[in-house]
Amino acid sequence: MDLKSLLEQMTLEEKAALCTGLTPWDTVPVERLGVPPIIMSDGPHGVRRVPGGFGGETIPATCFPTASALASTWDVDLVRELGEALADECLSIGVDIVLGPGTNMKRTPLCGRNFEYFSEDPHLAGRMAASLINGVQSKGVGTSLKHFAANNQEEQRFTIDAQIDERTLHELYLAAFEYAVKNAKPWTVMCAYNRLNGTYASQHHYLLTDVLKDRWGFEGVVVSDWGAVHDRVEALDAGLDLEMPGPQPHRTRAVVEAVRSGKLDEAALDKAVMRLLSIIDKAQQTPKGGTPIDIDAHHALARRIAADAMVLLKNEGGLLPLHDVSRIAVIGVAAKEPYFQGGGSSHINPTRVDNPFDELQKLAGDAALAYAPGYTMDDASDPALIEEAVALARDAEIALLYVALPPLKESEGYDRPDIDLMDHQVALIQAVAAVQPKTVVILNNGSAVAMKDWIDGPAAVLEAWMMGQAGGGAIADVLFGKVNPSGHLAETFPIKLSDTPAYINYPGELGKARYGEGVFIGYRYYDTTQTPVQFPFGYGLSYTTFEYSNLRVSAEAFKDVDGLTVSVDVTNSGPVAGKAVVQLYVHDHEASVARPEKELRAFGKVALEPGETKTVSFDLDARAFAFYHAGHHDFVAESGAFDILIGASSADIRQSATVTLDATLTPPTPITRDTLFRDWRHDPRAFAAIEPILQKIVDAVSQIDPNWTMENIGWADELLLENVFGFWGAQVLDDTPEQTVKDVLATLYSEE
Secondary structure (H helix, E strand, O other): OOHHHHHHHOOHHHHHHHOEEOOOOEEOOEHHHOEOOOEEEEOOOOOEOOOOOOOOOOOOEOOOOOHHHHHHHOOHHHHHHHHHHHHHHHHHHOOOEEEOOEOOOOOOOOOOOHHHOOOOOHHHHHHHHHHHHHHHHOOOOEEEEEEEOOOOOOOOOOOOEEEOOHHHHHHHHOHHHHHHHHHHOOOEEEEOOOEEOOEEHHHOHHHHHHHHHHHOOOOOEEEOOOOOOOOHHHHHHHOOOEEOOOOOHHHHHHHHHHHHHOOOOHHHHHHHHHHHHHHHHHHHOOOOOOOOOOHHHHHHHHHHHHHHHOEEEEEHHHOOOOOOOOEEEEEOHHHOOOOOOOOOOOOOOEOOOOOHHHHHHHHOOOOEEEEEOOOOOOOOOOHHHHHHHHHHHHHOOEEEEEEEOOHHHOEOOEOOOOOOOOHHHHHHHHHHHHHOOOEEEEEEOOOOOOOOOOOOOOOEEEEOOOOOOOHHHHHHHHHOOOOOOOOOOOOOEEOOHHHOOOOOOOOOEOOEEEOOOOOOOOHHHHHHHOOOEEEOOOOOEOOOOEEEEEEEEOOOEEEOOOOEEEEEEEEEOOOOOEEEEEEEEEEEOOOOOOOOOOEEEEEEEEEEOOOOEEEEEEEEOHHHHOEEEOOOOEEEOOOEEEEEEEEEEOOEEEEEEEEEEEOOOOOOOOOOOOOEHHHHHHOHHHHHHHHHHHHHHHHHHOOOOOOOOHHHHHHHOOOEHHHHHHHHOOOOOOOOHHHHHHHHHHHHHHOO
16 A cells, blocks of 8 residues: 555545544445455454444454463463464454553552453563564554553543552553553554543543654554543544544544644644554455464463463462372362453453363362352352352362352452452351361452451462463363463452552542552552562462572673673472573662662563573663653663562562662753752752852851851751752852852753
């Protein structure tokens, strides 16, 4: 396609129509010019294709594990492989763009859509998102990075105003999007429903144009979430290229009328059209349809991913993996009715579903399996079900307790009321564990759950997440040792809801959600405040053990322009093959702003045979040591000492080293009339401008008070400079304190 020529041939009406959907899933074609529609489909852990509209049966597709499970693999290569499989299924059923991945931060475990999001940490979430995008787009299918931005709760999600300061916004809530945009170049970015600092995301020029397009260099299409646009003209002018769903002829008319009246510059419309034509052209370069889905291969991949995502939280006495067991009590509705995905727009019609009980039986050999449902998937308690389960567990050698958080507590469209299991599920766990010390709890849920009321009872706990259609087999693989668990938590499991950082500010009031916790969410908060947790970020057990040794850095002192290489040796010191998740955190010794105790800056997953040692290396650039500086409106790394921390979780640091950074790229702090005396003193350029005046003041005042010296005037740090001049400079200043400060500032900035 000659895109520029196409644009020139299009009428105003055709251009306006192209920027609004034709159907719930298709864009408007321009048939006279040979411009076809783009076909989109919901995702992101499967292709949810609904032919013709919103209703009706969806086309069968592989339901892979959800994002909370994917992030727990800490395996970017595996996530890319999933992306490639998603692309194959899109190509098979004629989909040009799959709507995902979801990359919002897990600010609170109450968000009903957390199962669709990766992590509480932007570094991990950004890498996961980029890997999935690169996998999908490597095969000529587009993605839609969503929901941009600050869509961190379902409560009032269509209207809530997320009130976030500039530093927190960029350092936490935009950082994962930034990494994915720059390193994976998604075809589209989907705006969120909510407001951000007073303006709807769909109409947010700073967000969509200033940051996304201009600062990050995004070249794709900004598409609305379905129904997120409130003013089509204002949204288009702000940088929203495509409104979905369609048809909405009144929106097209509004754009045409705005251009003709001069309210909207046609150049803004042309930019949106060119972006759309570009991805339409990309989509047409890859033929769609004709190749059937390899159902068996994708099911096997889903099983492999699910197994790698499962996190072994507890394993007293090495109860797992199971061996030499002849009588097994299998308890819980989820053992026969698997809970493997969440509700809402991501709900997949699976190609098939593994039954956990049947998959257990396949690997159990001659062991006898007995089943009891134990509970119902609603809030009704039935003591008889618990009694039946207890009797079964008492007569068995081991009890496997499958506990799934019911859909009424967790879904798109509403938030969780708490982070607890159902009361009767807790009662069941307590009762079974009381009679059977060899009890294993297998959890199916999309985000953190509280365990304080029952965690001491069972000998083992396996977090299996929303595990996808093959999760039933993956659980069996882990329980029987066919797969050594290697998942690690991508979110902290708190002891109780009131411990969580957003507890006081969530869900907000009067239509506003104030993000008062700032940059301190997840482990950033728990580690900094030394708040105990049930299981820390990055935590996960294995059937083997790993030792970390020989940490080395490329330089003990380095410049930001050179970066730093960190290497560490990891040894499998246990009896079986396994995978270690090596995590690198950075701790800043001293900063001009409040920083978290530590922040994840790199990670890697390494497979090791028993006794094998491998070296894992990480390259850190200046951003790894930086924070977002609201004064500079950019990320800044300050000179000083930093600890390099290598751990198996955020709370399990195995190796450390201290390095010194020389920050040559850091711009000087802006100096204004409102700058404190402390900051004047600490900025070499600014201090040089006032030093002669200060020396005159010190010379004059020291004749009265000998304690006045240039070395000890730091006690005045919290004053403004004009206060310092005004209180003590009357004898030596040639002008008023206010004018003297203005003159100094004029001299400072005239030299730039």
